[in-house]
Amino acid sequence: xxxxxxxxxxxxxxxxxxxxxxxxxxxxxxxxxxxxxxxxxxxxxxxxxxxxxxxxxxxxxxxxxxxxxxxxxxxxxxxxxxxxxxxxxxxxxxxxxxxxxxxxxxxxxxxxxxxxxxxxxxxxxxxxxxxxxxxxxxxxxxxxxxxxxxxxxxxxxxxxxxxxxxxxxxxxxxxxxxxxxxxxxxxxxxxxxxxxxxxxxxxxxxxxxxxxxxxxxxxxxxx
Amino acid sequence: xxxxxxxxxxxxxxxxxxxxxxxxxxxxxxxxxxxxxxxxxxxxxxxxxxxxxxxxxxxxxxxxxxxxxxxxxxxxxxxxxxxxxxxxxxxxxxxxxxxxxxxxxxxxxxxxxxxxx
Numbered sequence: 001x002x003x004x005x006x007x008x009x010x011x012x013x014x015x016x017x018x019x020x021x022x023x024x025x026x027x028x029x030x031x032x033x034x035x036x037x038x039x040x041x042x043x044x045x046x047x048x049x050x051x052x053x054x055x056x057x058x059x060x061x062x063x064x065x066x067x068x069x070x071x072x073x074x075x076x077x078x079x080x081x082x083x084x085x086x087x088x089x090x091x092x093x094x095x096x097x098x099x100x101x102x103x104x105x106x107x108x109x110x111x112x113x114x115x116x117x118x119x120x121x122x123x124x125x126x127x128x129x130x131x132x133x134x135x136x137x138x139x140x141x142x143x144x145x146x147x148x149x150x151x152x153x154x155x156x157x158x159x160x161x162x163x164x165x166x167x168x169x170x171x172x173x174x175x176x177x178x179x180x181x182x183x184x185x186x187x188x189x190x191x192x193x194x195x196x197x198x199x200x201x202x203x204x205x206x207x208x209x210x211x212x213x214x215x216x217x218x219x220x221x222x223x
Numbered sequence: 224x225x226x227x228x229x230x231x232x233x234x235x236x237x238x239x240x241x242x243x244x245x246x247x248x249x250x251x252x253x254x255x256x257x258x259x260x261x262x263x264x265x266x267x268x269x270x271x272x273x274x275x276x277x278x279x280x281x282x283x284x285x286x287x288x289x290x291x292x293x294x295x296x297x298x299x300x301x302x303x304x305x306x307x308x309x310x311x312x313x314x315x316x317x318x319x320x321x322x323x324x325x326x327x328x329x330x331x332x333x334x335x336x337x338x339x340x
Contacts, residue, residue: 020309021311021323021325022310022324022325022326022329025325026241026244026326027241030244112237114237116243
């Protein structure tokens with residue numbers, strides 16, 4: 001990042017990463033047209049890119065979608081780039097693709113239908129923390145975030161899958177005999193599970209289990 | 224300035240724009256005006272459109288199978304450049320001719336073609 005002498009506005013450094021020289025040369029010229037970008041360097045290999053990330057510490061990395069490794073490479077660049085924001089160029093805007101790149105940690109993407117003018121405008125928008133995309137893509141991203149949250153909650157739970165299952169049945173007001181019948185297990189096994197889950201959740205009585213479950217459901221609904 | 228009328232065939236949007244913006248700028252430095260008179264993405268329209276437009280030059284995108292099949296049906300005298308599938312080489316205008324694809328090499332090809340028409 002540089003400050004210009006005249007207006008002290010912040011100028012950004014960029015790196016274009018592509019195996020294709022024609023794309024690198026052209027994109028480096030185009031990138032300079034983005035008002036905030038002062039310098040645009042080029043890398044043809046991942047090693048060159050990582051070296052540039054360490055030495056030049058760019059603000060923006062523009063990765064060609066066809067660069068070997070795809071999202072995995074983007075993930076490595078994100079990890080190696082300190083504060084660099086990775087933007088992927090030429091993404092085919094399917095839900096599956098966008099989610100894969102999003103999970104790699106990119107700051108934004110340029111769709112494969114973009115023109116040069118779109119490219120310049122999109123980089124400016126991504127720099128402001130924005131990413132234009134279709135409502136379908138936005139919906140997919142929201143669903144993925146929600147699913148990830150639920151998985152994380154489940155993984156952080158001290159209960160086993162069976163205990164969580166029984167927890168919800170106790171919370172629904174079922175007695176041990178009904179739970180045993182519902183799950184097709186013995187009454188003794190059911191009692192053991194209930195005993196264990198009470199201990200793990202530091203609860204004393206079934207009424208407390210019901211309160212615990214209702215509170216958890218309320219928290220989930222608010223997220 | 225000599226005008227070179229070109230049609231881009233099956234060239235993806237961004238690549239077409241890069242040719243238009245970057246290579247055309249280089250060509251202008253060589254006293255050639257590159258005019259993109261058509262951008263054709265539907266193979267079914269190719270022969271008819273090219274017959275009517277009669278461009279000096281056709282640039283095929285990285286979709287070689289389509290370009291080779293179509294090349295034989297182009298209007299006589301139309302010069303053909305093809306961007307290789309990996310975008311690393313430029314093929315043509317003469318058969319078997321090939322060079323690394325850079326903005327400079329593309330502009331150089333445009334100059335050679337403009338001199339030969």
